[in-house]
Amino acid sequence: MSEGLDVSTKTALGVYVHWPFCLSICPYCDFNVHVFKNVNQDDWLKAYAAEIRHLGRLTDYAHPVTSVFFGGGTPSLVRPDILEGVLNELSSVWGLAADAEITLEANPVGLSRPLLEDLKRAGVTRFSMGVQSLDDAALKFLGRTHSAADAVEAFSLARDVFDYASLDMIYARPDQTVTAWQAELTMALALTPDHLSAYQLTIEQGTNFGKLYQAGRLSVPEEDVQVGLYNVTTSLCYEAGLAAYEVSNHARPGHASRHNIQCWQGAPYIGIGPGAHGRVDIDGQRHASIGIKKPAEWLAATGDDTKGHGLASLEPLSQEEVFEERLMFGLRLVEGVSLSEKSEKAPTRDKINFLISAGLLEDRHDRLVATHDGRLVLDRLVAELLIA
């Protein structure tokens, strides 16, 4: 990790705002999402504002918010004046840094130049669009309601309006070959994103894809093909000037997502909205917060005079739990994680040396870094490090 990132983490404060609605639900998606209908956005602003004030009373940060992430769901469905209202509330409770990164996740459907310009005026500085694929058959399989040409048009508009535009792609789809993915990713990179997230398709239990998978009607590529797909993703992005800074994330120099980096480096983040997770400091102790999952219940709880907030839980974390998270998230980053932190959970030197000799870890100037091979088996690597 660079010195600069370490220093900024100490004064970093993120806010994640969850918007749980989409025009339609994609069959692979396991996020807290619901169909966008009969939604009164003014009520949502009131609820977000009440929750921000509640968390403002619980926490005592002396530095302003440095990143806001409107995630979903599809926050590009939120009216720009509502987004502006949320940002104003954040500003009045914690203050908003002048150069705060304000990310908005978007779907290509329903975007127009006037809307994008209004979103920018409302304060969005980082526009992140779910493109997923540039192959019409694959988009249909993924349950997307836009074509590849629609996605290209929408992204080109966003590229024009925003100084910082990012796109998401999903690979390791059934029967996908390395050659076909190479061609598709090359097209995506030709759209000149500042940042590209490439996610391997994960089959989540309970989703439509999960059910098809269980019934034996859907399969994902074999592990060796997955490795080939991952390798080609890293090298094509690198050649296009977007080096990987995390397992699935690639960016032009200086364009890594500040919000993600802050969270992965252990900076606090405030979670607002149904099902939103947060990591906040209360009386010097890190706490994990989770919002009530169901949107209607969350909305009702924030407006309820007795409860007055939408948190389902707010639990203190032990030092060991904090350490585990630092290791788990820190190893996702190419800068790795500092070895100086002390914890009962800290891996022994013998364990570290063993994993270094296996080619999965590196000790770089007292930072533990997962190698390319280590990142391919990251979950197992972290589990191994944490076993006493």
Ligand SMILES: C[S@@+](CC[C@H](N)C(=O)[O-])C[C@H]1O[C@@H](n2cnc3c(N)ncnc32)[C@H](O)[C@@H]1O
């Ligand atoms: C909350 S969505 C934001 C984008 C927007 N809602 C859209 O889909 O157009 C975040 C991203 O997670 C990724 N994603 C969601 N479910 C996934 C899965 N099961 N496997 C891989 N990636 C997934 C997609 O790339 C998606 O763009």
Ligand code: SF4
């Ligand atoms: S991938 Fe995006 S659009 Fe599709 S259901 Fe998930 S959040 Fe909604």
